[in-house]
Amino acid sequence: MRTITTVAFIGLGVMGYPMAGHLAKQGLTTRVYNRTSSKADTWANEYGGTAHATPKEAADGADLVLICVGNDDDVRQVTIGTDGVLSSMTAGTYLIDHTTASADLALELDTTCREQGVAFLDAPVSGGQQGAENGALTIMCGGEQTHFDAVHHILNHYARAVTLMGSASSGQLTKMVNQICIAGLVQGLAEGLHFAEQAGLDQQQVIDVVSKGAAGSWQMENRHKTMIANEYNHGFAVDWMRKDLGICLEQARRLSATLPVTALVDQFYADVQRMDGGRWDTSSLLKRLQKPE
Numbered sequence: 001m002r003t004i005t006t007v008a009f010i011g012l013g014v015m016g017y018p019m020a021g022h023l024a025k026q027g028l029t030t031r032v033y034n035r036t037s038s039k040a041d042t043w044a045n046e047y048g049g050t051a052h053a054t055p056k057e058a059a060d061g062a063d064l065v066l067i068c069v070g071n072d073d074d075v076r077q078v079t080i081g082t083d084g085v086l087s088s089m090t091a092g093t094y095l096i097d098h099t100t101a102s103a104d105l106a107l108e109l110d111t112t113c114r115e116q117g118v119a120f121l122d123a124p125v126s127g128g129q130q131g132a133e134n135g136a137l138t139i140m141c142g143g144e145q146t147h148f149d150a151v152h153h154i155l156n157h158y159a160r161a162v163t164l165m166g167s168a169s170s171g172q173l174t175k176m177v178n179q180i181c182i183a184g185l186v187q188g189l190a191e192g193l194h195f196a197e198q199a200g201l202d203q204q205q206v207i208d209v210v211s212k213g214a215a216g217s218w219q220m221e222n223r224h225k226t227m228i229a230n231e232y233n234h235g236f237a238v239d240w241m242r243k244d245l246g247i248c249l250e251q252a253r254r255l256s257a258t259l260p261v262t263a264l265v266d267q268f269y270a271d272v273q274r275m276d277g278g279r280w281d282t283s284s285l286l287k288r289l290q291k292p293e
Contacts (some may be wrong), residue, residue: 002092003252004154006030010055010078010085011099012039013202016068018133019098022158024049033058033078059085064151068098068125071243072105080112091117093153098139100124100179100240103169107156110168117148122168123155124175128236130222135180136160140178142265176248182266182282183245185219190286193227197290203228223283235281242269 009020012034017079020043024030030049040051051160052058056247059065065085069075073226079086089095093117095118097109106122114119121143131137137159141148148164152176155162167172196206207224211215245266252259268285277284 002063002094002150004063004094004151006031006062007053007154007163008032008055008057008058008065008085010034010065010067011069011074012043013068013070014129015098015132017043018129019066019068019137020049021047022135023154025245026157028154028197031058031062042247050205051258054083055079055085056088060088062089062093063090064096064154066096066098070099070240071129072101075099075101075105075109079109086112086116086118089118091131092119094119094121094147096121096123096151096155098123098125100175100244100247101172102141102215103176103251106169106172110143118243119144119150120169121147121151122167124171125159127160130162132158140164140165140171142168142174172247173251176244176251176257177257178243179244180248180259180262182219183241184261185217186223186282186284187261187268189217189219189224190227190283190289193224193286199290201234217282227286229281230287232277232280232287234285235283237251237279238272238282239278240271241282242266242273245269282284 007023007028008031008271009016010033012032020030020032024047031052032040032043032049033052033055046050067078069078078084095113110120121141123141124138125137125139129136135158139155139159139162141164152162165171193203196203211220249263268288270290272284
């Protein structure tokens with residue numbers, strides 16, 4: 001297996017910025033690219049890596065290239081597009097896509113990489129900005145075991161759990177399950193808090209009680225305080241959740257899987273977008289239930 005000493009990180013959003021930082025802190029030579037070049041320059045000044053003008057330039061000479069961008073089109077642009085990373089990557093190197101994207105794209109990239117002798121893993125993450133900053137992400141991977149074995153120690157620098165779920169696209173399919181489960185949990189939490197308020201109960205006291213039983217969840221533990229305080233300018237944005245749920249629902253149609261709750265919550269998020277809440281945290285489903293002040 002190739003020794004990994006130089007890495008390239010493509011995409012320095014709220015997730016990618018700290019993830020790349022963890023790699024640099026571990027002594028890896030880290031090269032970065034971001035569509036807004038000033039952010040890449042800021043990152044390089046903070047962590048001591050190098051900023052580059054194109055994905056191709058950042059990937060040139062890297063043993064491992066990691067991507068964390070917005071959607072399928074963004075991934076294609078920075079991989080197979082003009083000045084994409086695959087135009088400079090060589091046989092024996094590794095490409096990992098952390099973007100939450102479609103299963104079709106994962107299969108497409110796996111085929112393209114194989115033709116070039118590049119090892120590919122689709123590896124979407126869960127844990128949000130806080131998880132990225134704390135190095136506590138959950139990473140679900142799709143690809144070959146030998147490729148996974150070669151790179152999982154690198155991913156451990158910003159993850160608390162890294163698991164190979166199966167062949168290419170299995171990581172993306174697992175992330176879809178993650179988002180399907182979250183959608184229902186957040187809606188249930190929003191309805192519960194709304195009910196408690198309407199019933200004249202102390203919402204915090206209610207959570208203190210029910211969180212100790214079967215109703216407890218990560219969403220309840222980490223989001224109830226800001227929901228009660230009507231604070232939504234943090235965490236994973238509604239716009240991104242709708243993108244993810246769209247991927248889930250399209251895949252479900254292909255699999256003949258029935259997702260009635262997911263489809264309904266997706267429309268609830270559309271309501272939040274119409275309230276100009278596209279950049280609010282996903283827990284803003286509660287705001288949709290409340291009467292305008």
